[in-house]
Amino acid sequence: LALVPDAVINGWQTERAPHVSNVSIPGTDSEALLMHFDLAGVACSSGSACSTGSIEPSHVLTAMGVPRELGVAALRFSFGRDNTAEDVEAVAAALPKIVEKVRALSAVLHR
Template sequence: MVSVMWVNNEVGVIQPVARLAARCRAAGVPFHTDAVQAFGKIPVSLRDVDCTFLTISGHKIGAPKGIGALVVRDRHAVEAIIHGGGQQFGIRPGTENVPGIVGLGRAVELAAAEQAEFAHRVAALRDELERRLLATVPDAVINAWQAPRAPHVTNVAIPGTDSEALLMHFDLAGIACSSGSACSTGAVEPSHVLTAMGVPRELGVAALRFSFGKDNVIEDVEAVIAAVPKIVDKVRALSAVLHR
C-alpha cells in the first residue's frame, strides 16, 4: 500500500494525490491519503481522487477531540484487527462514540460548506504575514513558497537563530507557533521534512510554522510582526555569543 499526506502539516505543500492514486490503481496497489490537513482547507472529493482509503481528524475542523473517520471505498479491502461485535460492518467492534460521530458529521457539513470562504480569508492573512515578515527580516526564507500550498500554513526560516529559542520568545509574547525540529541530546535537529526537501541545516534549525484558523484576524498578523524585530534581535545576539 502507498500512503501519502494530501497536505503536509509542516510546510503546507499539496501533494498530487489524484495522479498518485490513479497510478496506484493502474498498478493494482491500494492507495491511502491522510487528508487531515486538507479537508476544510482545500477542495477534497472522492470523485476526483480514486483512493482506496482516506482519513480525516475531527478536531482539525472543529469536531470534538478523539473522533475521526476512515473512508473506505471497498470495505472488503479492510480486515479487522480486533474481533468481537458487528459494529461498523465488523471492522471495528466496540460501542460507538455517538456524540463524537454526531459532532464530526456536523463539523464536516460546516467545513465543506465554508471551505472556499475560509481558504480565501486565511490565504490573505498568510500572504500578509509573509509579506510583512520579509519586509521586517529581509533575509528570512519562506520554505516551499514556489510549490502549491494549502492556504492556512506557512513555514519561515530566520537565519542566525534557532527554532527552540524563537518558540520560547514568541510564547512569552503570547503568540502560538510551532517547529518541526527535534531536540536530541540537547541539540536542535532540523525537521525531517525540511531535510528531505533539501533545505540547508542552518535554515532547517531556524524554521517556524505559523498556521491560521477560522478565528484568526489581521490583528493577529500585526501582533506577530510587532514582536518579530525584538525577538529576532535577542535570539541572534544569543546565538552569536554561543557560537563564538
C-alpha cells in the same frame, strides 16, 4: 517578513496551504525563537506538524532540500478561522524584535 529581510519561506511561494507558513530565520535557533514567541503570547511551532517535539530539523524540510542550518532555524505559523487581523499584526510586530534578541544572544553564546 519584510522586516526580517533574510528570512526564507520554505516551500513554494504561491502553491501551498494559504494558512500555514514555514519560515527559516538564518542565524537563529528555532527553540530559542519558540521560547520568545511564547513569552510574547504567540503560538507557533518548530518543524512540521508531523515532527513536533523533535530537536532535529523536520524530515519534511530535509526531504525538500532545506539545508540543516535553515532547518534548525525554522518556525511554522498556522492560522485558523478564529485568528484575527490583529493576531497577524501581533506576529508581524513581534517577529523582528524577537529575531534581533535571539541573534544577539546567539552571538554572545558563540563567542
